[in-house]
Amino acid sequence: MTQDVAGSSTDVLVVGGGPVGVFLAALLAQSGLDVQVWERRDTTPWGSRAIGIHAPSLDAFAAIGADVPVLAEATLVRHGIARSRGRTLGTLSFARASDTHPYVATLDQHRTEGILRDRLAAWSPDALRTGTSVTALHRHRDHVDVEGTGPDGAPIALRAGFVVGADGARSTVRDLLGIDTVGRDYPDRYVMGDFADPEPVSARSTALVDVGPDGVVESFPLPDDRRRYVALVGRGTPADDEVDAGTLARTVRERTGAAVDADTCSMLSGFRVRRREALRVGIGRVVLIGDAAHEISPIGGQGMNLGWLDAADLAPLLTDGVRTGSAGPWPGYARRRQAVARRAARQSEANMAVGGRAEGPAVLAREALLRTALGLPTADLLARLYAMRWA
Known part of the structure; x- marks a missing residue:
């Protein structure tokens, strides 16, 4: 009944x-x-x-009083740095991305x-x-x-x-x-995990994106001195041995030089990417x-x-x-x-394209593109795009 x-x-x-x-x-x-x-x-x-919690969402949270407790716990990411092959390509500042929240909050x-x-x-x-x-x-x-x-x-x-x-x-x-729904599945596969942050204290409010030849490694600071790493590992469904803290830590070390300690892993996941629209x-x-x-x-x-x-x-x-x-x-x-x-x-598709695997001239071209984009005054527009000020 x-x-x-x-x-x-x-x-x-x-x-x-x-x-x-x-x-x-x-x-x-x-x-x-x-x-x-x-x-x-x-x-x-x-x-x-x-x-990631972007500025427009924090503005919306204010309507129910959720912005204050979120910001009290979150880490505020104020800069992003692009790297490749051990060199810095440029820095992106969120200082002008929003009048109310010039950062991306992570929680x-x-x-x-x-x-x-x-x-x-x-x-x-x-x-x-x-x-x-x-x-x-x-x-x-x-x-x-x-x-x-x-x-x-x-x-x-x-x-x-x-x-x-x-x-x-x-x-x-x-x-x-x-x-x-309509859409498509993408072949790229990724592994992500949270670890104790190995970066120096000066980088604890900075997102790092390494776009070396073997594919992107992104990392974002988290509360309690932790850092989220996301690494492109290939195409197709992630193999069981790829979704492993030791394997991901080794991948991050080899591509970025960051001394990630696998024993500090508190979250681990492998995923594919797809796009769907109702x-x-x-x-x-x-x-x-x-x-x-x-x-x-x-x-x-x-x-x-x-x-x-x-x-x-x-x-x-x-x-x-x-x-x-x-x-x-x-x-x-x-x-x-x-x-x-x-x-x-x-x-998102553009982000994935920039972070794909590359060889020879393609690596040089990608590095030159990022150096130029991050070095121009219009870099503030990139920050606003990333911070979803258009949404």
Whole structure:
């Protein structure tokens, strides 16, 4: 027998309690809407995963008071240095990338999620329902009837004014709507890991990108004197022996000279890269945001930020829709967000191209290009691009 969720109707149901869904829910709750978040996971988030928080996201966080606690814990990256074959090609400063946040903040994803959950709980203590999954959507002119399963596996039902799919690249909401995606898979494979930071104290607020002949090694400082390394290791699915702390530490040492200690590894992951775009970002009163609507390469650290900016754009539309009784879709929203996602995807593709393996003249040409780009006054534009001031 299907059970009604306590308070069997809500203004907005957000499916997916990751950083994007919880941020959207907090924005809506802070505006006075009744909101529920259904999150399939029943465990407390843990792990570093996505770490970069760009200036537009920090500006958006201010609306719910999340910017202050995030910045209290984060490391602030104020410069990026490009290197190759043991030589510095140039430095990129974020000093003029933003009037409010002239840096990129880095923080383990589980801590960012924790802060956003705390802000949601401040306005709606019972909004987040973990261990809860959606199984069916029945769309009507003025509401959506939602079916799901609760923490005990029992069927549940809820009536929502709007439903938002913030449930990631393998979105159940998108599948239930029958929305297809288009895109491509890239052959490059990467391994990333977090280690004790071997760089001198003077570089603890600096991102380092080495674009030597064997492929890119990126590194970003993290809180507690740690550093995230991301290395191109080849093409195809990473082999088991590549996703190994000792192997990654050795790769970093050989390509960059950094004395990474494998025994200090606190996170390790191998990944492939793909790009996907939903053919529609919603139907009627059901909307997709974040990776459910557009998945891009993690190289460049823009994906999670795109989701937050989707949420910031969508929240006032949902608030107005609830208060006036109007329904989506909102074509202007869809055009804006997918256009931003495509631009971010192109930027990520350019980052991957610059960091690919190269030989002979191609290495020299790449080094010359970076020296020129980072040495011109227009380097400030590159900083703004990386910091997503266009989003």
